[in-house]
Amino acid sequence: MPSLPPFPALPPVPQPDPDLAARVQHRLNRKTKPQGALGAIEALALRLALIQGHEAPRLHAPQLLVCAADHGLSRQGTSAYPREVTAQMVANMLQGGAAVSVLARQHGLALTVADCGVDAPPHPEATPMRVRAAGGTDDASLVPAMTEAEAQACLARGMAWLEGRPGNALLLGEMGIGNTASASLLMHALTGTPLVDCVGRGTGLDDAGLAHKRAVLARAVAANPGATAPGASPWAVAAAFGGFEILTLAGAALAAAAQRRVIVVDGFITTAAVALAEALCPGVRHACVAAHASAEAAHRAWLGHLGLAPLLQLDLRLGEGSGAALAWPLLPAACALLNEMASFDSAGVSERAA
Numbered sequence: 380m381p382s383l384p385p386f387p388a389l390p391p392v393p394q395p396d397p398d399l400a401a402r403v404q405h406r407l408n409r410k411t412k413p414q415g416a417l418g419a420i421e422a423l424a425l426r427l428a429l430i431q432g433h434e435a436p437r438l439h440a441p442q443l444l445v446c447a448a449d450h451g452l453s454r455q456g457t458s459a460y461p462r463e464v465t466a467q468m469v470a471n472m473l474q475g476g477a478a479v480s481v482l483a484r485q486h487g488l489a490l491t492v493a494d495c496g497v498d499a500p501p502h503p504e505a506t507p508m509r510v511r512a513a514g515g516t517d518d519a520s521l522v523p524a525m526t527e528a529e530a531q532a533c534l535a536r537g538m539a540w541l542e543g544r545p546g547n548a549l550l551l552g553e554m555g556i557g558n559t560a561s562a563s564l565l566m567h568a569l570t571g572t573p574l575v576d577c578v579g580r581g582t583g584l585d586d587a588g589l590a591h592k593r594a595v596l597a598r599a600v601a602a603n604p605g606a607t608a609p610g611a612s613p614w615a616v617a618a619a620f621g622g623f624e625i626l627t628l629a630g631a632a633l634a635a636a637a638q639r640r641v642i643v644v645d646g647f648i649t650t651a652a653v654a655l656a657e658a659l660c661p662g663v664r665h666a667c668v669a670a671h672a673s674a675e676a677a678h679r680a681w682l683g684h685l686g687l688a689p690l691l692q693l694d695l696r697l698g699e700g701s702g703a704a705l706a707w708p709l710l711p712a713a714c715a716l717l718n719e720m721a722s723f724d725s726a727g728v729s730e731r732a733a
């Protein structure tokens with residue numbers, strides 16, 4: 380294996396400013412509407428202001444990063460679909476025919492499809508971000524998915540990718556057959572939730588398929604005892620249960636949080652990426668907006684662990700960043716409402732009867 384560059388220092392992540400929160404909440408309360416009547420959109424506007432550290436948040440040039448990679452675990456039949464779909468969907472995304480391609484076009488999101496370890500010859504139009512020349516991760520039911528040096532290299536590539544990118548919003552997406560299995564293992568290791576409760580049907584396993592997936596993942600936990608030991612380092616967890624695409628997204632999320640960019644989390648797998656980034660750099664979660672609660676069984680609980688409330692509930696279970704793209708228009712809407720709505724004073728509207 381070629382030697383990998385040293386890992387850059389983890390950047391400091393800003394924490395929300397309580398004085399700013401109080402000022403923005405007061406402004407929201409003075410808008411011409413019954414108090415709280417814009418519901419979750421008010422909480423979203425407040426969150427965006429806190430992320431940007433500014434009373435009047437504005438969004439521009441949103442970037443949608445779809446990271447793709449293959450998983451050794453998928454050789455154990457943890458997915459309803461075959462492994463080669465990863466590479467085929469990368470091609471489909473680049474041709475403009477995937478759900479995420481359609482939604483990115485519709486909402487003006489700059490789409491990058493990155494090859495972080497797809498088990499096929501590189502697609503000429505995919506952004507090359509592999510840490511291994513060929514193949515996906517190793518089979519985590521037998522050995523760690525990758526080395527800690529590889530895990531660090533993925534993070535570093537994700538961080539470097541964001542450097543110098545325009546805009547102040549990052550939407551996360553992924554493609555990788557078998558990656559719900561990897562995300563379930565990460566959830567178990569990072570939250571301590573019993574493994575069975577972390578595992579769902581992914582692309583649509585039937586009951587027998589789900590039971591098999593649980594058995595394979597129990598073997599993965601047994602094969603990587605260091606990753607679930609008390610006080611295990613996030614790097615050990617990342618290397619054991621991996622996902623080159625998940626770790627690259629974690630790096631991009633970490634850099635985004637440090638740069639006060641908004642992170643739009645998609646489904647279960649991108650939640651794994653931000654959870655790992657949070658484990659490495661506490662505070663990343665404050666830069667996140669959860670687009671939706673996926674139909675993948677454990678997703679809502681994991682968002683709860685991170686203190687994130689999903690904006691939408693549409694029974695999506697696609698990934699790719701499709702849910703992030705669908706939720707995106709709510710973010711500029713929340714900014715516009717905070718910035719442009721009149722107040723009771725400025726519009727001369729009578730207030731609530733005492």
Ligand SMILES: Cc1cc2ncn([C@H]3O[C@H](COP(=O)(O)O)[C@@H](O)[C@H]3O)c2cc1C
Pocket residue numbers: 457458459460464468553554555556557558559560580581582583697698699
């Ligand atoms: C055609 C197709 C397109 C997809 N786009 C996203 N995924 C989603 O399904 C995969 C995760 O589910 P599992 O762990 O069960 O394999 C990931 O690739 C995810 O992005 C797709 C899956 C398929 C089959």
Ligand SMILES: O=C(O)c1cccnc1
Pocket residue numbers: 559581582645646647648649673674675678695696697698699
């Ligand atoms: O929630 C997700 O992101 C998800 C769920 C099932 C399959 N692929 C992705």
